[in-house]
Amino acid sequence: MSWIRWKALVPLVLVLLLVVGATILFLDPAVRRGIEAGGTAAVGAKVDLARAHVGILDGHVTLAGLQVTDPSAPMTNLVEADALVFDVGILPALSGKVVIDTVAARGIRFGTPRRTSGAIPQPSDPAPEEPSAVRKVIDEWMAQVKVPPLSLETLTQTVNVDAISAESLATLRAARAVASFADSARDRFTAGYRALDPRPTIDSAEALATRLRSANLRTLGLAGARQAATDVRRTIRDLDALDDKLKAFERSTRADADSIKGRVEAVGRARATDYAYAKSLLRLPSFEIPAIGPQLFSPIIAEKVGEVMYWVNMAERYVPPGMKRSMEQGPARVRASGTTVRFPVEKVYPDFLARLAELSLAIGGEGAAAGEYQARIVGLTTQPAVYGAPTRFLVSRAEGKVGPRDARITGSLDHRGTPRDSLTATLTGFPLPTMPLAGLGGAVALGDGTSALVVARDGDRLGGRWLWRSTAVRWQRDSAAAPRATTPAMRLVEEALWRAMTRIEAVEIEARFSGSVTRPELAVRTNIADAVANALKAQLGEEVRRAEQQVRARVDALVDQKAREARAKADEVRQQAEQRLAEERAKLEAQKAALEARLRDLVRIPGIG
């Protein structure tokens, strides 16, 4: 019996040919429908593609007439492109990889009108909306940057110093630590002294010195004098050995004493921390200029810098560094998706690579951003270590429609090893955001100005600077909101602050961020802070100083006694140890001197020296 079913061979080959033929025939419409369906699902509004052509043999992929609807404005396109031409590598495609040698984009425009609505039917009972991925990252980042907004409320209230709890004060913790350390240092000294036990040696030396004090050759005899000299020498050696031990013990005791001293000094420093902590509980405003910038603008700037963090996260996720195995969720299918593991290796094609993309973009309308732009991306890949070169990009404005405006964004993503990313973006003459003034019930509309962003990342460390500069600002007071000032005093303060700020015409706000994504540090510098600080000082200087004094007095009352006790105990332990050691050493020195003098007398006797 044959193992091969020959009669099935021909039908199978025919089926195979049929599948190949159908694929070639229907590939273009399938690609078009796939892009439309996938794009619509991703954007949440209609994505239309007039034509798609896939050249299987030459690797040319052409997409023509792409329109992506703006989900928030269904009669407007978010982006529209006349033609996108991709030159795709055939050989890498056989390995399931996408290698695009060149991308040429023609006629990309933003915000163009649509002939028909691009809205898609919404479910009648939509599921509760989850926060977007961008929102989640921004919220996480903002949770790390906690700066209380500028608050004037407490100034006109009675300062409630009872809110300061003794247990939360660092001074008390430091004082307890000093007392505890002093106790254990005393125990160590007692045990060490007991182990050293200098008394027998000193007493024995004293007895010998006493015995020889009135002795001479006549009373001792020659043999007795020789024996006495030997005893004196041995005892002096014993005293020297004891002296060495005492010195060593003294050194270790001195180390403990120094440590006690350091801890006592820490109690003093802790008090400064407690003053600041207690002050923060009462939310007294600071007159310090560096502190006012963050208080005024931290919420809005943390939000904006959070957006930068989102893109840093995205770069990390989709452009993983190094040659390590990376994991991602498997493809969506009826069965479980599982996990797909990537095995990068050098000198092969990465999973995705666009060697060169040149795009010409146009933003329509008459707005500030309207105009022609050019973008150039080199070496865009999902496996930079495999590709072996960083991704570089440049976006610049070729021609603006309105006014002298300039835009230039350059940067690179180098994830071949430790991630090193950089971004520099400068927009001049563009509309800047309106910045709410936290705690003051108003905002400053920056108008047209300069925005300069510099971000640099080296491994976990992240540093950057975002500068907004405008010479034509408008101050907007939130008149619709409920009045913030509840007392005449507060109204006075608010009015004074507003008067001071509205005199400012040119504003510069600079946010500097550093640290890591998980432990960020944000500093804000602004010339508005100078005006606010001066106005606050003029209006509230005396009141704030009085409140601060109350806070300090309360902290002092809570910690003074404990700190004094701790200091006293520390001093007592240190003095006791020093005094006892000094006494023992004095006795030792005295006995040694007496014995040495006696030895000098003895060695003068002929036959003994």
Place this chain on the structure above:
Amino acid sequence: MLILKFLQTLIKALNSDGTPGQVGMGMALGLCLGLSPLMSLHNLVVLAIAFLTTVSIPGFMLGWAIAVPLGFALDPVFDRVGMALLMNDGLAPAFTWVVNTPVVAWSRLNNSIVVGSLAVWLAALLPAFLVFRYLVAKYRAHVFARLERLKVFQAIKASKLYQMYEMFRP
């Protein structure tokens, strides 16, 4: 309707003229299509083997049908087995070759479910073949004679699907 077709396949597979070995091997091969995600390159290879060799086609279909629910149920197991294989440093060169070699890369063997289910199927292939062959032989010796007298059985045997099956009968 689906249940009827399944019964038809079952009866034809178990009572075909093929030897118990041919039916058993057909069923063991068919397990692969049910256990692993259908759109996998290795399934195309298994399908070609089933059609081009003289294993029992109804047996193959029966094995597939049996394994489909099993495949869904065992996905967590396949995921674990697959991850263990993919994370094994000793196998990394082999997987690196697979994912970077033209055409072979389409097999998606770097996916935990695909490689896990394939590994489980390969491990189960020989035992499954032996068990199925034994069961078919026992069935034919003890149950078939009584079943053949039932009218339902005769009706199914006379259907068009059975005639189509005859084309591929070993």
